[in-house]
Amino acid sequence: xxxxxxxxGKIATTGGDSKISSKEDLVRVHKLRASVDAILxxxxxxxxxxxxxxVRLVKGSNPARVIVDSRGRLPIDSQIICTxxxxxxxxxxxxxxxxxxxxxxxxxxxQVLVVSKGERGQSxxxxxxxxxxxxxHRLEKMRLRRILVEGGGELNWSLLRLGLVDELTxxxxxxxxxxxxxxxxxxxxxxxxxxxxxxxxxxxVERNKTGELLLHYKLV
Ligand SMILES: NC(=O)c1ccc[n+]([C@@H]2O[C@H](COP(=O)([O-])OP(=O)(O)OC[C@H]3O[C@@H](n4cnc5c(N)ncnc54)[C@H](OP(=O)(O)O)[C@@H]3O)[C@@H](O)[C@H]2O)c1
Numbered sequence: 001x002x003x004x005x006x007x008x009g010k011i012a013t014t015g016g017d018s019k020i021s022s023k024e025d026l027v028r029v030h031k032l033r034a035s036v037d038a039i040l041x042x043x044x045x046x047x048x049x050x051x052x053x054x055v056r057l058v059k060g061s062n063p064a065r066v067i068v069d070s071r072g073r074l075p076i077d078s079q080i081i082c083t084x085x086x087x088x089x090x091x092x093x094x095x096x097x098x099x100x101x102x103x104x105x106x107x108x109x110x111q112v113l114v115v116s117k118g119e120r121g122q123s124x125x126x127x128x129x130x131x132x133x134x135x136x137h138r139l140e141k142m143r144l145r146r147i148l149v150e151g152g153g154e155l156n157w158s159l160l161r162l163g164l165v166d167e168l169t170x171x172x173x174x175x176x177x178x179x180x181x182x183x184x185x186x187x188x189x190x191x192x193x194x195x196x197x198x199x200x201x202x203x204x205v206e207r208n209k210t211g212e213l214l215l216h217y218k219l220v
Contacts, residue, residue, distance in 0.1 A: 001149040001156060002032060003185050004171040011151060014179035016048050022210040025171045027057045029150075032169075034060025036148040038090070038139060042155035043069035052079045053150070054087065064088035064144055068130050068155055070117070072097030076104055085109030090139075092130045113138055118158070125154060125188060132158055157188025160198050165219050168200065172213040 004021035005011050012018040021029075033039060034055045041053065046067055053065045065087065067074055072093045074081060080089060089110040093102065094117050102112045115138065118131045139147065149159060159165050170185065191197050200217035207213055 001159065001165050001168045002029060002170075003151055003156070003168075004029075004173060005185050006173055006175045006177045008176045008178060009184045010177040010179065010182040011153060011185050012048065012183045013177045014182045018049055020173050020175065020177075021171045021212060022173070022208070023057075024208050024210050025173075025212055025214075028171075028208075028214075030055050030057040031060070032148055033063055034058060036063045036146045037144040038064040038066050038088075038147050040066045040068065040147050040149045040155070042152050043067060043071075043073055044154065045150070045152040046074060046078060046080060048152075050079050052083065054083070062087045063148070064090060066090045066092060066135075066139065066144070066147075068092050068132070068135070070094040070096050070126075070128060070130050072101040072105070072112075074105065074110075076108060081105065081108045081110060090142075092135050094128065094130055096128060126158065129158065132162055132164060136164060151185075153183045153185060153187030156186045157190075160186060160219075161188065163219075168217040168219065170215045170217075172215065174211045 003011055004025060006020060039053045054062045065080055067080065069091055070093055074091055090113060091105055091110050092113045092115050094115060105112050115135050116131045118129045199220040201220050202217055204216040
């Protein structure tokens with residue numbers, strides 16, 4: 001899992017601006033993308049940013065893109081779908097996605113996986129979301145084993161809560177965005193007590209030329 005956040009933990013501003021880290025850090029992210037089998041993101045990130053999720057700033061091949069989108073809201077004119085005939089694109093939906101939309105996505109070159117609904121406790125905010133454990137099994141069978149999660153906060157919570165994350169890298173930009181409605185690195189329901197929280201082990205700590213701090217953690 002990788003994310004770029006401000007010192008106050010925001011991964012986007014209240015206005016939805018998520019361009020937090022420097023070009024230098026983006027180069028690191030593109031290198032990371034070139035080293036994985038697939039990138040996984042939540043549908044709200046696509047709707048907010050309309051990203052391409054490709055390798056552009058370094059040499060390397062594009063990994064598959066996997067969008068977690070239970071209701072099939074991924075726009076047909078999104079950059080992801082417009083490039084789906086060239087770059088492997090998987091849309092993980094549940095039975096809530098309209099069949100007609102599934103066909104449209106497939107016509108554009110995307111592969112649609114109909115996955116069961118998530119277990120209760122995955123996230124109260126997304127009670128009928130995609131069953132992420134099942135999705136990971138299906139991706140593994142498709143030989144997509146090294147997965148880079150690029151957010152947003154809701155998807156990050158569900159994956160961390162289910163114990164599906166091995167490593168976390170956070171780029172902390174020397175900025176403060178504020179705003180109680182700004183999305184943070186991990187959203188979801190949260191824990192009531194620190195004793196319940198997810199434990200991390202700090203590995204490498206780096207500081208880049210832009211003054212950003214890179215923290216590499218392993219999940220305990
Ligand atoms: N700075 C960064 O590093 C960075 C990186 C990524 C995103 N962002 C920002 O983060 C914001 C979006 O984050 P977000 O937290 O609002 O949304 P998100 O995590 O991108 O997407 C959440 C949505 O995914 C769908 N979903 C389906 N199954 C799910 C499951 N099991 N668990 C969780 N979600 C599931 C749900 O929508 P349905 O119910 O419709 O399926 C859910 O509302 C944007 O502003 C984006 O710019 C920043």
